[in-house]
Amino acid sequence: MAYPRWHHILMESQRHALKAVDEWNCSSGNYCDFLTHMHKAWHYLLHAEFHKDKIDYHFRDPKTGQYILIDNEPKAWDLEWCLKQRYPDSGDIVRLNAELFVALRNKVEHRYEHNLKIATGGKAQALVMNYEHEMVAFFGSKYSLADRLRFPISLQALTAEGRAQLQKAAKKLPKKTRDVVAKFEAAIDPAVLDDLKYDYRVRLVPIVGSKTDADLAINFVKLDELTEEERKTMVEAGRQGTVIIKDRHVEVADKAKLRAKQVAALVEEQVPFEFSAYSEHLEMWQRLKVRPAKDSADPYATDARYCIYSEAFNSYLYTPAWVKKVVKEIGTVEKYRAFFDKEPRMKKNITQFPKQAGAPAAEGDAHPQSKSA
Template identity: 65%
Template sequence: MAYARWRHMLIESQRHALKAVDEWNCSTGSFGDFVSHMHKAWHYLLHAEFKKDGVDYHYKDPQTGQYKMIDGEPSAWDLERCLKERYSNIDEAVRSNAKLFVQLRNKVEHRYEHNLKIAVDGKAHAFVMNYEHEMVTHFGSSFSLADRLRFPITLQSLTVEGHAQQRAAVARLPQATRNLVAKFEAAIDPAVKDDPRYDYRVLLVPMVGKKTDADLAVTFVDLHNLSEEELIVLSELGRTGTVMTKVKHRDVADVGKMLPKEVARQVEAQVPFEFHIQPEHTEMWRRLNVRPATSAANPYDTVDKYCVYSEVFGAYVYTTAWVTKIVREIGTVDKYRAFFGREPRRKKLTAVPPQILSTEPAPQDHDTLGKTA
């Protein structure tokens, strides 16, 4: 089968990306090879995008308008120029992350590879994740590498001794290399520096509790679906570090969960209109695929962040994260209209006792009624 030119370029891009991750995850892998292969992966990816979209990605002489030639072929844009074209004025964190590795590519010294790998661990993670996101966004989920990549087994981040070794390794980096990263980050916006697309930092917390067949060893938490309180907790943990203590787990049935009636009550307390189990709540869990229908063969097929099936009661119970998501999705009149395609029902005003509306002072007791001064 003959593929379009852009598809061949994309396949080559994926080959380099997989080689890069193999180098990273291998205990004897080369950080320099990781950077080199990811550089090529990004380069081929963006060239494939330009080719598919009909964008001319070759250098031209500004005076003659003719292509600049190398060995008889038009000279294609280098990665830095591709990044500037693709991320012009948007996604500055993605572009900054890739630009850092463009600069590091020529600065890797073999004897300090391990130290540098530790120093830029989160940035390398973001480098790969941004690549995956860019590829899937532009070419579709069928090109995702997610089914071929796994979370690596690591000791450095999971033991106290390993953490201390990490800090010592970073301290041994040559001054010139540390200055390169420091100067680069000093020149970018602080918001970009804290963006996970620039530096993807991970908080590893062992999961405790009863395991189900649907559980995975690693669960991804989408920051956009967290409440303000949850984000504050994670932010504090990231700044101060975490002290982990062994917890003796005791099963408590459906702790922290609520039935639909309580969900509706909590949501209505936070929005300017009525919110009921029928039709709003039922319509929302159906459209957002939070849980299966009541008659489904597998009642456990839920998004457990929002809803779980209770064997004890034979019913679905919901989490506070589900309340937060509902308010985020339909919490204003405009959002309600957009989601449901109809007008919300305004809350009924509570009847006010006449004496509260009166401007006259309320009588103190029944004995004062009808008396004159």
């Protein structure tokens, strides 16, 4: 049977995708090779789509309209240009994820490959899953790679000692390498950074009890297929960072979380006016519906990107993403006026640093049972 050219391009794309995953999962795999193969996988995938849709994906001279030639062959669109044509919206999450790895491919220092692999694991998972979704959505489920990919067996990540080693390794990245990701993400909305299409993070919950014939080693749970009680349990585990090992729960909910006064202090460091936890911050979380009121019957009904309810402290805690969100919403005098419909209280001394954060939660941040203000 003679296959069309797009089919052969797609098969080459799949070959690179499988090779990339093999490099990632192999204990002696090379992170640079993973980046290279996923780059080619995405590149060939989009070329296959363009070819099937009869879209000319070669560069032309804007003055003459003639093809730009390399070794007497028309120069094909590079991956960055392909992504811009396939996803015209510069804020598209799939495009942003792929563009990050284009940037990383050009900047990786070989001696820090292992550390960078750890630090970008969720984003790499999203890159592969986005690739699979794009391919199946365009060419159909018969081209899926799901039956050829396996969940890797891991020792480190499934133990407390292993998690500590992974965190330590990630911290060893040099500033220059960390800045590649930091600068890329600086202009991206926090909601995008938390999206699974950009950074796919999972929580592993060991399965206990009797096994059925339908059970696989890895089972993916869809929240909309759970009962209300099951869904609440899973959502709270995801929000609070609960690691479940058989019947024992290890709570890591409050790591890197902030009280209202800490949020106010961090915001005030970045704006030219005063920002109070008791007025501006209170009004912002109310209007943006980040968390329920203090007398809510369901204190857990928060926007988990920005706020969680902590049972341990019987109060609400906020995420660093919330600080970014606040600064983005009201970070200039003009934005402040537009949001609050009043003039900001300008700092009397711009060089004066705000008071150290860490005081008790501000009024309005405690749960109704809490006795604190």
